[in-house]
Amino acid sequence: MGNDPVRALIWKEFREQINLFALSLGAVTLIFVFHSIMRYVKPEHYWAGHDAIVTFIFIMWLVLSTGTIAGAFSSDRDRGACNFIAALPVRPLWIWIVKVSVAAYVTAAVVIFTLLTGWLFGYSNELSLLLPHLIIPLRLMGVMVVCTLFVAVFFRRAMTIWLTGMLLGTVLIMGYFLMVLYLAWEPSFPQWSIYIVLGCMVAGSAWADGVILSGGLRSGFQKGILILFVSGLVVLSLTTEYFATFYRYPDPVTARTLKIVDDGNCLLIQSDLIAPIHVLDIETGVIRRVSRRFALCSWGEDIHLSQSGRYMLVQQYRYLFGLFPLSRSMCNDLQSDPAVRAIQRHLHLGSRPAVNFQVIDLRTGHRFDLDEFERSEAIFPLGWHPGDDLLICLSICKTPRGNERNLCTFSPCGDLIRQWKSCQDCRYTLSYGRESIVKIDHVEMETINPCKFTYEHMVIGETEWNPVDSLEEVPRLSPDGLWEIRIEIDDSGTSHFVCKSRHDSDNPSFDLGSLSTLHPVFRWMPDSSSVLCRRDDESRQPVLEMFDPLTQSVTPLASTVSEAFSQVVRSSQIYFAVSENGKWIVIREQANRSASLFAFSVDNPQTFKVWKGAEAIGWEYGKRFLYRTGKMIRAWNPRTDADSDWFPGRGRRQA
Amino acid sequence: MKMWIMVRREIVVPGALAAVVIYLITAMSSHLPLLQPKSMQSFIMTMLYWMTLSITAFLGAVSSAGDRENNSWNFNRSLPVTMERIWTERTMTAFIMTVLLMFGFYGWDPIRIIEYSPGLFLTVFAFSNLCGLGLRTVIHGAVAGLIVTIVITSTAYILLEDNASISLILNGIHVMAGLAGLISSFICCRWVE
Numbered sequence: 039m040g041n042d043p044v045r046a047l048i049w050k051e052f053r054e055q056i057n058l059f060a061l062s063l064g065a066v067t068l069i070f071v072f073h074s075i076m077r078y079v080k081p082e083h084y085w086a087g088h089d090a091i092v093t094f095i096f097i098m099w100l101v102l103s104t105g106t107i108a109g110a111f112s113s114d115r116d117r118g119a120c121n122f123i124a125a126l127p128v129r130p131l132w133i134w135i136v137k138v139s140v141a142a143y144v145t146a147a148v149v150i151f152t153l154l155t156g157w158l159f160g161y162s163n164e165l166s167l168l169l170p171h172l173i174i175p176l177r178l179m180g181v182m183v184v185c186t187l188f189v190a191v192f193f194r195r196a197m198t199i200w201l202t203g204m205l206l207g208t209v210l211i212m213g214y215f216l217m218v219l220y221l222a223w224e225p226s227f228p229q230w231s232i233y234i235v236l237g238c239m240v241a242g243s244a245w246a247d248g249v250i251l252s253g254g255l256r257s258g259f260q261k262g263i264l265i266l267f268v269s270g271l272v273v274l275s276l277t278t279e280y281f282a283t284f285y286r287y288p289d290p291v292t293a294r295t296l297k298i299v300d301d302g303n304c305l306l307i308q309s310d311l312i313a314p315i316h317v318l319d320i321e322t323g324v325i326r327r328v329s330r331r332f333a334l335c336s337w338g339e340d341i342h343l344s345q346s347g348r349y350m351l352v353q354q355y356r357y358l359f360g361l362f363p364l365s366r367s368m369c370n371d372l373q374s375d376p377a378v379r380a381i382q383r384h385l386h387l388g389s390r391p392a393v394n395f396q397v398i399d400l401r402t403g404h405r406f407d408l409d410e411f412e413r414s415e416a417i418f419p420l421g422w423h424p425g426d427d428l429l430i431c432l433s434i435c436k437t438p439r440g441n442e443r444n445l446c447t448f449s450p451c452g453d454l455i456r457q458w459k460s461c462q463d464c465r466y467t468l469s470y471g472r473e474s475i476v477k478i479d480h481v482e483m484e485t486i487n488p489c490k491f492t493y494e495h496m497v498i499g500e501t502e503w504n505p506v507d508s509l510e511e512v513p514r515l516s517p518d519g520l521w522e523i524r525i526e527i528d529d530s531g532t533s534h535f536v537c538k539s540r541h542d543s544d545n546p547s548f549d550l551g552s553l554s555t556l557h558p559v560f561r562w563m564p565d566s567s568s569v570l571c572r573r574d575d576e577s578r579q580p581v582l583e584m585f586d587p588l589t590q591s592v593t594p595l596a597s598t599v600s601e602a603f604s605q606v607v608r609s610s611q612i613y614f615a616v617s618e619n620g621k622w623i624v625i626r627e628q629a630n631r632s633a634s635l636f637a638f639s640v641d642n643p644q645t646f647k648v649w650k651g652a653e654a655i656g657w658e659y660g661k662r663f664l665y666r667t668g669k670m671i672r673a674w675n676p677r678t679d680a681d682s683d684w685f686p687g688r689g690r691r692q693a
Numbered sequence: 694m695k696m697w698i699m700v701r702r703e704i705v706v707p708g709a710l711a712a713v714v715i716y717l718i719t720a721m722s723s724h725l726p727l728l729q730p731k732s733m734q735s736f737i738m739t740m741l742y743w744m745t746l747s748i749t750a751f752l753g754a755v756s757s758a759g760d761r762e763n764n765s766w767n768f769n770r771s772l773p774v775t776m777e778r779i780w781t782e783r784t785m786t787a788f789i790m791t792v793l794l795m796f797g798f799y800g801w802d803p804i805r806i807i808e809y810s811p812g813l814f815l816t817v818f819a820f821s822n823l824c825g826l827g828l829r830t831v832i833h834g835a836v837a838g839l840i841v842t843i844v845i846t847s848t849a850y851i852l853l854e855d856n857a858s859i860s861l862i863l864n865g866i867h868v869m870a871g872l873a874g875l876i877s878s879f880i881c882c883r884w885v886e
Contacts, residue, residue: 057828072851090850102836
């Protein structure tokens with residue numbers, strides 16, 4: 039076999055693809071040029087078009103790859119040039135290789151050109167994030183191409199090849215996608231069923247191959263295609279995680295979770311439940327990925343940030359190749375422990391959880407894995423200690439005397455700081471009914487609620503004590519750790535919320551109200567100077583007050599501003615966001631799916647501002663309040679009372 | 694009649710396969726608690742939308758590139774009619790089929806018409822037709838038509854994303870671009886070799 043016919047065949051194939059190739063390059067350049075111009079002319083539209091660009095690249099690559107493959111196989115047949123090709127002194131296998139290779143080179147050239155052009159036009163930051171996203175379209179493209187190749191052997195017409203290939207690919211991908219999603223959400227799903235499904239698919243492919251082979255294949259390259267198809271199925275089954283994590287660019291305007299973290303320096307973004315968590319530096323506009331896919335950052339009511347807001351607790355689901363859930367390998371004694379069962383029930387982990395807990399440093403991206411335990415010990419995080427960045431965990435060990443439960447605290451780097459050993463002279467109780475774990479010592483009691491992640495430590499002497507539901511709403515320690523709010527029972531048996539200094543025993547405690555108060559909400563000011571409290575007054579009307587623990591004075595806030603404002607204060611679901619200097623407070627009212635935000639000054643509560651249909655994000659480092667309305671992120675500067683469109687990278691300069 | 698034969702032999706196999714796929718996914722949806730019914734409905738509609746769009750692209754490309762690919766372009770030229778008339782007859786036949794296809798997709802659901810831009814069909818059809826004149830093969834014409842349509846849509850989206858009535862304006866842009874593509878194709882058909 040000479041080389042000339044092969045070379046001629048290559049040039050022939052390339053000439054047929056060149057027009058489409060040139061069109062694709064022009065389209066890519068046009069889009070990047072246009073978006074760059076728009077970004078320069080209208081900088082407030084910073085986010086506009088990111089979705090469009092990603093969608094454009096995704097669809098173009100997909101359409102182009104299947105088009106080049108299908109075109110390579112159908113054009114000769116449609117044109118009646120098959121006889122000419124067959125007459126060439128080239129083996130059919132080489133014809134197949136040339137056609138597939140040229141189509142692959144053309145597609146790869148467009149992909150590389152897209153990335154290079156994006157980099158040249160200053161989209162390097164976006165591209166670094168887009169690359170892992172674009173791996174998914176690439177893999178998707180691979181599946182589509184394999185299916186199109188498979189179909190191209192049996193069908194002759196362009197449209198039939200195209201549509202049948204696309205449909206076959208869609209069926210395969212969606213089947214795996216749905217299966218993995220199901221597993222991700224239902225870890226107790228019996229794992230053997232996935233093996234049965236996989237086995238059926240492989241057996242089906244083998245059967246199809248057998249039928250076709252018994253009928254006799256016309257050429258060697260058709261056998262190659264079939265082998266490729268079966269191999270594609272195997273590869274697909276090993277890379278399903280990527281199809282299941284069909285996440286998008288972490289666009290703040292459409293993200294599911296959007297929170298200000300790390301003292302207002304960063305914006306936490308998670309597009310959807312199974313997407314990785316990203317952190318956007320407000321000052322520089324750089325986005326970093328801080329978690330893997332399948333990281334659950336909020337369960338219960340809120341995301342679980344440490345006191346400083348720098349560290350975050352997440353649940354990380356684990357899969358081998360994205361397909362086989364990796365269960366915790368606990369021994370049976372631990373599995374049957376009531377405490378383990380209670381926690382697993384609270385967190386909906388199932389009997390063999392494929393989840394582990396991680397502490398993420400949002401500033402550096404370092405992750406500390408809590409799952410590094412032996413088979414005879416299990417550690418479950420219960421929550422962050424208020425006042426510092428320590429993580430409280432429940433450790434359950436298997437001992438010859440039975441299971442031993444200990445409370446321990448970890449630093450965010452994973453160092454064990456302190457462990458409270460349970461011993462014979464301590465009474466130790468796990469209270470499952472109230473969803474809390476109570477440890478009673480001679481003089482101390484600690485209640486930890488694993489569901490709501492609250493922690494209470496109080497000295498009660500020898501008195502028995504029952505956990506109180508409303509206690510869960512109380513932030514215990516002040517940010518500086520000098521003050522605490524706790525419950526005391528007076529002579530008449532009535533329980534009171536009391537604010538008391540933790541270090542100065544001479545300082546008298548300050549009564550914040552009785553426990554009969556409905557839905558009390560307390561929030562410490564960032565500088566620990568005072569407590570913002572929403573409670574009922576004598577006439578059982580909710581009021582907003584500020585308590586100063588030093589002077590022990592009470593300042594009513596905004597009680598008679600307007601009926602609308604009073605209604606917000608009376609709302610059962612209340613959200614406060616206090617500015618860094620404690621001068622401004624934003625309250626959210628949630629009513630019938632429409633949220634409104636109220637902002638007012640502590641010094642002059644008569645003046646306030648209302649944003650209807652807005653979603654609170656938080657106070658940024660530049661001391662502006664960010665909120666999301668529709669598809670825009672806006673920033674409110676309380677000093678100038680000005681609202682403006684917000685986009686990252688100019689936070690400090692604009693403020 | 695020729696168009697009908699072409700469409701029949703092209704569409705029957707993938708159409709039957711599509712029906713099976715949609716049936717399977719619909720049947721499977723009731724067993725999947727993780728996907729809300731609305732999400733599943735949206736997914737099926739998106740799949741249907743892409744299929745309809747692909748078929749539209751092929752109809753547009755077949756009407757202009759089909760004869761060239763089958764080497765019957767010279768036969769067309771030897772007919773005692775103008776190229777414009779041949780173009781009009783072939784393209785309008787394909788366009789009528791596209792409209793029927795669109796009716797099949799939209800039904801009488803006004804929400805579906807708002808959600809899935811009907812103007813996009815005209816744009817895809819027109820530019821597949823135009824690209825079919827320039828690119829020799831049907832499949833390359835259809836792919837090029839789809840890529841040009843994506844470029845137009847992305848450009849309009851970047852420009853108008855913050856506009857409240859973006860879907861309405863996008864529809865208008867698609868209709869205008871589609872008409873421009875059809876007129877260009879009509880003008881260019883006589884010069885195509």
